[in-house]
Structures are given as C-alpha cells and as structure tokens.
Amino acid sequence: MKKSTLIALSVVAVAALLVPAGSAMAQSASAAGSATATIVRPLTLAASDTLRFGNIAVGTTGGTVTITPANVLSFSGDSTPISGLPTGPASFNVTGASSLGFSISLPSTSTTITNGTAAQDMTVSPLTLSAASGTLSSAALGLASFTVGGTLTVAGSQAAGNYTGTFNVMVAYN
C-alpha cells in the first residue's frame, strides 16, 4: 500500500519582538537636555582724575567752593580762588561688555578731606554725578566714562595746608 506521505510543514510562528523607536527601552529611558550659559565681560572702574578744588584763599566767615561734573567752578562766601593748582571734577573710566548699560551710584553723597588734624576736617557735600547711568561703547571692549563733582565747605578759620580724602563710586550692569 502506498502511503501518502504527509509532509506537513509547519512554519513555526515567528514572534517578532518590536522595540518602539526612540529612547524608550522597556524598563529604562533616557533623554538629553541642553545646558547653556552666557559669560559677559565684567565691569572695571578706574579713576583717571581726582576731584580737585585747587588753591583757595580763606576769608573770615567761611564759604563754599563748587566744581560741577561739567567742570564749572564757583565760589560763595569769602572763599576765593588762587591760581597755581589745577581744578576739576573727578573722572572715571569704565570697561565692560560691548553696548551694555550700567548704573552709576555714590554709596555716600558726602565725604571728608583732612590735613591730618581731625578738628580741621572739611566736608565735601553733595558729591554730584555727571549721569546716573551709562552705556558702554560698541567695541569688543566696551568703554564709557563719567565725572563726579562736589561742593566743599570752608570754615572762616580754616587752617592753611593740603587736604585730601577719598570717596567711593560704584557701577553695576543694569
């Protein structure tokens, strides 16, 4: 007897494991973010001229000497000018990032100049700014400048001599 030979071909089911596209593995997933930062050149501030009231002749009752940020010199009372010493506002140079704006401030609006004897100290008040703010130039190293004036009060009995003092000025990016 002939036997039919059944050759059964069974194709075994093929199970294809599909992994979803992208970063999603079954149990764990990762994603990348981007971290960014911009560094801007910091501000520098340097004094290029001091606030100079010059040579002053003292009377008997006292007076004031004013230098404006625009370098206008004026006297009141019996304080009068004597030639021989330069006068002018303090001036400052600023460097920083191209074209950025900055504010200018005087932490204290009054200061003292002294000849070494505290009783003879003179007050400079107010100190005055040429501007409350500025803008650095568009060059890669941005530049700007400003001036500071003030009013000096002189006593009628003010002792002759050289008087000096300091004051602080601050600039900060807007």
Next chain:
Amino acid sequence: MRKPYRLSLFAGALALLTASLSAAAQAPAAATISLQSDADLAFGAMAPGPSGGSVTVSPVGSRTSTGVVLLGGGFGVASFTVSISGGNPHYTITLPSSVTLLGPSGATMTLDSFLSDPSGGGKVDPPQRTGKIAVGGTLRVAANQPSGTYAAPFLVTVNLGN
C-alpha cells in the same frame, strides 16, 4: 502500474506572529517607560566677580549666585516628561554627576550638583500616565572666565519601579 505518490504538502499554519512584547510579562503588568526633553537648563547671562563663584538654577526655577553678577532674564529650569504605559506608576530618576560646558576657544565651565523635582523618583499621574521632572544644577564660574556662549548636553535617565 505506477501510482503516483501523492505528496501532500501541507503548509502548516504559516503564522507570522508579529507581536510587540513588553517586558516583564508577568505580574505586575507589563509597562513601557519613556522620557522626553521639553525645556533646556538655561543659566542666562552673567559676569564673573573678582574671585569667581557659582550660579545655581534650582528645580523650582529660581536663579541665585555667589561671586557672580546675574544679568537680565533668559534663564530657566530644564523640564522633562516621563510616561509609563501601564502597571506600577513609580519610577526612579538618575542624574549626571557633572557635565562640562564648552565655550569659546576651548574654555570650559563645570556644571554639577544636579537636583530634580521630584527628587530621586516619582509617580506618573492618571489619566495620561505622565509626569513632569524639573532639573536644575550649579555652574562653576572662574574669575577670568572668557566671555561668550557655553553649552553642553546632559542625560537624564528614568527607570521603572520604586
């Protein structure tokens, strides 16, 4: 007489079973986790102080600094969306320990102290089964840090489970 052999070929069931098998095909229920980046970690603009210092963007989105002057806005916390398709809604978060931001002419800054909200791990919310992860960190800025733009990618990983 010859009788023909009858060969019957039965092509058995040709079952090309295409299945998308999920992992963990045993209780608890199978699930897939995915993660997508939605917003970058931006520190914004800054000017180093005389001794340098650091700038921190916190996971709640604030920016603070020590020894560095902060300029303008333009900063923001990184944000990611995590999705879990089913089963246990909990996941853990792995953050980098540090990355190096690359700037002009090979200058670099280190970004470390990564923090996330939620911290360490979290749980996706129904019905979408997604959650938001905020990521912040601390940037180290040198006193003489060259000016320009700095950037680097950083990788966040989430894993299924508690």
